[in-house]
Amino acid sequence: MALTVLRSTGQGSWEKRILKSLNSMCTELSIPLARKRPVGEQKELLNKWNEMGTDEPDLSLFRPVYAPKDFLEVLINLRNPNYENGDSLSFRTHLGLIQVPLKVKDIPELKEFFVELGLTTGQLGIDDSTQVPPELFENEHVRIGQKVLAEQDSAAAQQYVRQGSPTALRAELWALILNISSQPEDILYYEQLKTNVIQHDLLVDSLIYKDVKLTASNDDYYFVFEDYLYQVLLCFSRDTSVLGHFAYSSASPPKSYIRGKLGLEEYAVFYPPNGVIPFHGFSMYVAPLCFLYHEPSKLYQIFREMYVRFFFRLHSISSHPSGIVSLCLLFETLLQTYLPQLFYHLREIGAQPLRISFKWMVRAFSGYLATDQLLLLWDRILGYNTLEILAGKILAAAVFAFRAVNLMEVTSLAAAEAVLADLSTLKVMPLLQIFLFATVT
Amino acid sequence: MSVQTIRSVFSVETGYRLSDDQIVNHFPNHYELTRKDLMVKNIKRYRKELEKEGSPLAEKDENGKYLYLDFVPVTYMLPADYNLFVEEFRKSPSSTWIMKPCGKAQGKGIFLINKLSQIKKWSRDSKTSSFVSQSTKEAYVISLYINNPLLIGGRKFDLRLYVLVSTYRPLRCYMYKLGFCRFCTVKYTPSTSELDNMFVHLTNVAIQKHGEDYNHIHGGKWTVNNLRLYLESTRGKEVTSKLFDEIHWIIVQSLKAVAPVMNNDKHCFECYGYDIIIDDRLKPWLIEVNASPSLTSSTANDRILKYNLINDTLNIAVPNGEIPDCKWNKSPPKEVLGNYEILYDEELAQGDGADRELRSRPGQSLGPRGGRSRDSGRTVLTTWK
Secondary structure (H helix, E strand, O other), X not given: OHHHHHHHHHHHHHHHHHHHHHHHHHHHHOOOOEEEOOHHHHHHHHHOHHHHHHOOOOOOOOOOOOOHHHHHHHHHOOOOHHHHHOOOHHHHOOOOOOOOOOOOOOHHHHHHHOHHHOOOOOOOOOOOOOOOOOOOOXXXXXXXXXXXXXXXXXXXXXXXXXXXXXXXXXXXXXXXXXOOOOOHHHHHHHHHHHHHHHHEEEHHHHHHHHHHHXXXXXXXXXXXXXXXXXXXXXXXXXXXXXXXXXXXXXXXXXXXXXXOOOOOHHHEEEOOOOOOOOOOOHHHHXXXXXXXXXXXXXXXXXXXXXXXXXXXXXXXXXXXXXXXXXXXXXXXXXXXXXXXXXXXHHHHOOOOHHHHHHHHHHOOOOOOOOHHHHHHHHHHHHHHOOOOOOOOHHHHHHHHHHOHHHHHOOOOHHHHHHHOOOOOOOOHHHHHHHHHHHOOO | OOHHHHHHHHOOOOOOOOOOOOOEOXXXXXXXXXXXXXXXXXXXXXXXXXXXXXOHHHOEOOOOOEOOOOOOOOEEEEOOOHHHHHHHHHHXXXXXXXXXXXXXXXXXXXXXXXXXXXXXXHOOOOOOOOHHHHOHHHOEEEEEOOOOEOEEOOEEEEEEEEEEEEEOOOOEEXXXXXXXXXXXXXXXXXXXXXXXXXXHHOOOHHHHOOOOOOOOOOOOEEEHHHHHHHHHHHHOHHHHHHHHXXXXXXXXXXXXXXXXXXXXXXXXXXEEEEEEEEEOOOOEEEEEEEOOOOOOOOOHHHHXXXXXXXXXXHHHHOHHHOOOOOOOOOOXXXXXXXXXXXXXXXXXXXXXXXXXXXXXXXXXXXOOOHHHXXXXXXXXXXXXX
């Protein structure tokens, strides 16, 4: 029930808004949504394919279609009209921003679900630190990983990475879990997408450029890979196979109509071709993967698969447990239940915790955590096939818990933001363990 | 203290004597390591000596190349070795060479050549050369250019590592854990049409920061940890560990090479900036050693790094923040190391080797048990070939 309601109201109106924003940008700048490139331009782009970062088109007039905080406003205003029947008493006392009563796991349920993260099980990200002798856990774990790879067992790989993946094995393990195997037809498919990019210019391309320049290019870890990001994202927007994920998403791809034929279905095309309009920070979904794959078509496939399995849920409205709405609710519930004092204090000073943690979750923490920690976190997303840990709604809660002492002393939203501004020194796994398994319930 | 000041402090004419409670941050003749021509001379001499002794370190392969000591690109002094250079040049005429003035820094005066005509004026027979140009100011070194550097994101980079030496005899040196990679802002191409484009070839920040694409937030720098993560993830753990072990090896070897000629004044310590380039076969090359590595910062992260560097360096050189006494044994306790790690401690290496805090490769120890541990080291090193 909740699913249909959310699908028709929340997501529907959100999509209309995004599309409107895109169309008005188009009219204002007098740029067509799509155009065929003249041959000279095609040749030039082909030559520059490996260094598109040096190309500096004038992007000053482009704005991102939306940013995570815009999306948050929409989520905050979601209401379920069936709610008046009030079947969950506890929800009435929910003081967070999210007002939709979706069912989320509580800590005992989380502990059960994430049992491999328990204190008595070895973990990479904790038990491979320099103080712990490698014989205790690390060496054996690596040996098992090699065996899993040798046997090409996808299910075993997924189970295996719940305890973290050794850096040297990670690229192969993720490919195994995502069923990516770089066959000649895959490479050909990527080349075909590349040809599409060369031949046609899309308005969305400028949005991608702008996003990369604003985010990844300024990032200490990812600036090196700027050119790869263009090569992946430009192809991604033209990949119609991505449309397939809309079958299980609550979202639907934006449609555009050939000029003069508004409303006539036979003249409707999906725009962009993959149905995904990038938002501010979108390129950060790809960036961490550049540490693992340096062959563009493989990088592309891995990203695409990660997107259609996980990332799309972070920016569309649905009632799925891994969907962003549930994740936000999970975060707020955990925080309010287990750190009530902190929660109330922050609310008092106008610093609703979700306002701060939302951007971490939407980006799956990319750009906020140090890369090695981020990869350990994403290991667990793949291992448990859910974003609950990352989107760490749980992680987000754990971060707040960790900095609780400092946060109790702040008196403004800005100050709270400052305490939480720099997550680059955080170690993900100890945080999660403490929060899940060592908190007194 | 700057290098100029050091020169005057230690010069024979001034007769200045440092008292026991005065410690300075340079060795009197650091230039044996930090001038490009002297560094190469010392390393060549060191290799020949080891060869004469019959040391296993000086072993060569079937092409006459040193197996363990080939870490400096083929280099000649100009104009002194001009004829030798020409002979070498003619053996592979399509190769590129890099010309560097001996006494300059920050990439000044460096250029690439691929034709003999481009360096005519250093020819000894040339009418334009005279003995005036053989003064140290005009001296150049010419090295085989590494035109197959390891590229990441299509860009060339080099490594800047900080090494602190508190004494040369016995050799005691420390490696700073937080080194960094300096990336060029422009994509690398070995194409001859871009030989003049310094933004492609020279990684010095002093040069890159004038490029159009220079970014002031990250400054084109990566931490060494990022490099490690990237290489482990894309190339595997063994080759990455070997690479880093080799890097430590060449640093220690370069210090050992100059140790006999260094004036091991007990008032001195020195923090060097080592520049290393990795080629696409994951072999590291020592490019040069800087006596006054830049302590200015180009980004916020940089500032923190350099601040900590100075802090940790002084903690090791001058223990406990007390008035120094140059007679102390120069063995700081573990706690004060900060971000430094012991790279090589000759005294410890010659003592009980079992519980040293060195890099795990036993091949790096060169004490009386040099022969035996060398064997296990050698097995490791030769597996790459």
